[in-house]
Amino acid sequence: MSGGNPEQRAAFLATTYGTPGxxxxxxxxxxxSPPWARGRWAVVTAWNPGGRRxxxxxxxxxxxxxxxxxxxxGLSPLPAVNGEGEWEEAALxxxxxxxxxxxxxxxxxxxxxxxxxxxxxxALVWLSPGVQVERFWARLLS
Numbered sequence: 001m002s003g004g005n006p007e008q009r010a011a012f013l014a015t016t017y018g019t020p021g022x023x024x025x026x027x028x029x030x031x032x033s034p035p036w037a038r039g040r041w042a043v044v045t046a047w048n049p050g051g052r053r054x055x056x057x058x059x060x061x062x063x064x065x066x067x068x069x070x071x072x073x074g075l076s077p078l079p080a081v082n083g084e085g086e087w088e089e090a091a092l093x094x095x096x097x098x099x100x101x102x103x104x105x106x107x108x109x110x111x112x113x114x115x116x117x118x119x120x121x122x123a124l125v126w127l128s129p130g131v132q133v134e135r136f137w138a139r140l141l142s
Contacts, residue, residue: 008051016141017043029137040096040116040118043082047062047089062109069108080092097116
């Protein structure tokens, strides 16, 4: 069982992630993966902590703090987008991020879950209660 409630889990599985031009979904089947999905990587956001809408100003400030944490760790993130429509959130793809770093950033910014990958494999990492992992493939949308 995942750490999220059923509605939250369904939302994470239905959304898209990635750069504006290279979006992917979590999939149970292997497919073409995003070209940046090599080695270790993470997708993390600071927006809408706990799955509750925050104001644009609060989200922007939290996003700037997350970017500062990631760059202070010596990593060079790519701008990313989680979701679409009214739930579109600015996010970061962080090549080279460790699982420990990714979980730490997600926890610091009140996220329900983060994504952490190795190549085309990606884990949906629930942060509460405790850390729980569901494994998927990062499948590029055509």
